[in-house]
Amino acid sequence: MQHMVDYLSPVGMIEITGTEDAICSIMFSEREEIEHRVQENTPSVVQDCYHQLIEYFNGARKVFTFPIWNAGTPFQKNVWSALTSISFGETATYKEIAVAIGNEKSIRAVGNANGKNKLNIVVPCHRIIGSNGKLTGYGGGLWRKEWLLQHENVLTNKENNKN
Incomplete structure (x- = not known):
């Protein structure tokens, strides 16, 4: 049961x-009202995700530790796995992901798989940019992508300046 x-x-x-076992989807919605709140019967994995997202947006979390389940083809799963290797505050191109999964010519397919990711932020498809360094499409809207990258860059730069 989800x-x-x-x-x-x-x-x-x-x-x-999510289910009792894993998070299946983290998607942006254009709704403005909260319809689904944490309840007594909300599985702990869903509650963990909720709290870890709050920590991420508050600047206190860079890595997520709850279990995820992303339904897709083997190729899509390879792309999504490669996305999780992009560090907080870093970016990569579609070509770099294609090379990382051992299929350098699959740049368009990588872009397509990126667009089918249902675990936004946690499987960080927002960290993919064009080979020219420009922001490329993002299912949640380019303004969100820009905000997320800026959020991560600010936190990374603060840490680097402390050292």
């Missing part, structure tokens, strides 16, 4: 969907 919780983030509503 459970849903809404989180009103600085970049809009995020719908978290």
Whole structure:
């Protein structure tokens, strides 16, 4: 059975969907009202995701530790796995991901798989940019992508300046 919780983030509503075992979806919604709140029967994995997203947006979390389940083809899963290797505050290109999965000519297919990712932020498709360094499409909207990258860059730069 799937459970849903809404989180009103600085970049809009995020719908978290999960089971007792894993998070299946973290997607942006254009709704403005919270419809699904954490309840007594909300599975702990969904509650963990909710709290870890709050920590991420508050600048206190860079790595997520709850289990995820991303349904897709073997190729898509390879792309999504490669996305998780892009460090917080860093970016990569579609070509770099294609090379990372051992299929340098699959740049367009990588872009397509990136667009089918249902675990926004956690599987960081927002960290993919064009080979020219420009922002490219993002299912949640380019303004959200820009905000997320800026959020991560600010936190990374603060840490680097402390050292």
